[in-house]
Amino acid sequence: MIKVKVPELMKAKGCNATDLMRYANIAYGTASRLSKGEAEAISFEVLESLCKFFGVRVEDILEYVPE
Numbered sequence: 001m002i003k004v005k006v007p008e009l010m011k012a013k014g015c016n017a018t019d020l021m022r023y024a025n026i027a028y029g030t031a032s033r034l035s036k037g038e039a040e041a042i043s044f045e046v047l048e049s050l051c052k053f054f055g056v057r058v059e060d061i062l063e064y065v066p067e
Helices: 006-013 017-024 028-035 044-054
Strands: 002-004 062-064
Touching (some): 006 017, 006 044
16 A cells, blocks of 8 residues: 555645645645545656655655555
8 A cells, every 4th residue: 555645744844735736736636635645646747746845755755555
């Protein structure tokens, strides 16, 4: 299973889904799903935007968790 760690990053940065949409330049629906950790897929473009916005690497956003 791939865990999306965006909710934790958002909490640390003190932002919400609207902030994520505006400043990471992603669609609100995507920002909303990511903010809840419910994304089932993520494009490289969105992943790159998240890395830039949070100032982190890919492995800080996604984590592989064996089931």
